[in-house]
Amino acid sequence: MMINSIPHFSLYGESNWIDDPDFFHIEAIESRSSHLDWKIKAHRHAQLFQILILKSGSANIQMDEQQQHLLGSWAIIVPTGVVHSFQFAPDTDGRVITIAVPVIDRIGKEAEQFIKPLLNQPGYIPFNGQQSMLGELWSLIEQLEKELQYSREGRGLMCHYLINAILLQLRRQQRLSGEQHAIMSTQDRQMQALKNLIEQHYKEHWSSDQYAQALGSSISRLNRASKAVLQQSIHDLIHGRLLLEAKRQLLYTSQSIEEIAYNLGFKDPAYFSRFFKKNTGYPPGRFRAASQQPIQ
Known part of the structure; x- marks a missing residue:
């Protein structure tokens, strides 16, 4: 069947639309891609922002017209509307964090000047040779996963704090890698x-x-x-x-x-x-x- 438009997914391969301003999701890369021969075909998200964290392995990535091969430990920033596809090496270890745009938009003014530059365009943040920074980031990711497993008091608030902490940690590493200035003029x-x-x-x-x-x-x-x-x-x-x-x-x-x-x-x-x-x-x-x- 011919495709009449670039696929828009809530989560890749799922046709049901997510209309939840507080939506966020985290999953292992292998959970969605391993049964698809580790291949995610070209698609985009209209109201969702994604971060892929590669802990180990490799991936061939295309975002719009740009192609990239990544090996080892990286963070991949996929803003809303960007057409993207991935071919992961088998057994690539990592996580995909998906966040609704309203969650991003509610970032407080105090954090906005640090986090907003991270969100505006596709990007790649290296963590190779930065195991300490990767370890700090990974501990936040694991804590977010644990929060989602149990219904505990203040779970939503804690998850939002952890998402902000993850974004700030990524922004720190982005700055250290020399990609952008930290504070917007x-x-x-x-x-x-x-x-x-x-x-x-x-x-x-x-x-x-x-x-x-x-x-x-x-x-x-x-x-x-x-x-x-x-x-x-x-x-x-x-x-x-x-x-x-x-x-x-x-x-x-x-x-x-x-x-x-x-x-x-x-x-x-x-x-x-x-x-x-x-x-x-x-x-x-x-x-x-x-x-x-x-x-x-």
Whole structure:
């Protein structure tokens, strides 16, 4: 049967939708992937954030267009909406933590400046050679698993504390590995707000002026901040998000080019084709024909 859209799962392989603002889940990697030949096909989650902790083993990973091979101990950050697939080596040891977006959104202001940078984009955090840090993280994971096994007083509150502690521990290691600065500047915060708005409105084809007005800024000031922090103009960010979604739809669905164009807010499929070719060098049909998913 042809797939008409990128699969959205609550948890991989489960069709029932989870509509619980307090939802979170933890499971061993092997519990879901071992009976699937250790292979998780391309899918995404609309309202769930995931963290994979590899304690040992290896994995071939694809998140959107980026591929990565990881060996040993790693944390893998999978934000909502990111198309991802995994091929684990047999007997890979690790955990998958799945958290509803409202749980993430309720992180207190005191922790927000530390944790939010961790959540905004796909990433890989190395723990090889950092056994002490991995041990601290793993003890929190084991405690979270124990809390979920028994109905004890304050279990939900304790689990939320442990999730925050896990996120903070990951953020510490991310900082130590040199991936990002620990505290977001005013410009960083503004750029994150801009990216959030683009995520909400890119299919509506908002103009740069609309984004600037929504953020209470002028186009020139917002553009300067965007180029300083993200090395891209507002225009480039908007087009980049549209292009990313177009590539996702072309790679992972059987929708026609016309359907994809309309889904992305283009009133004229021919204009969508010109837009895609201008930004990639290929018309959409040729891009789809030439592209192959390395992980099936």
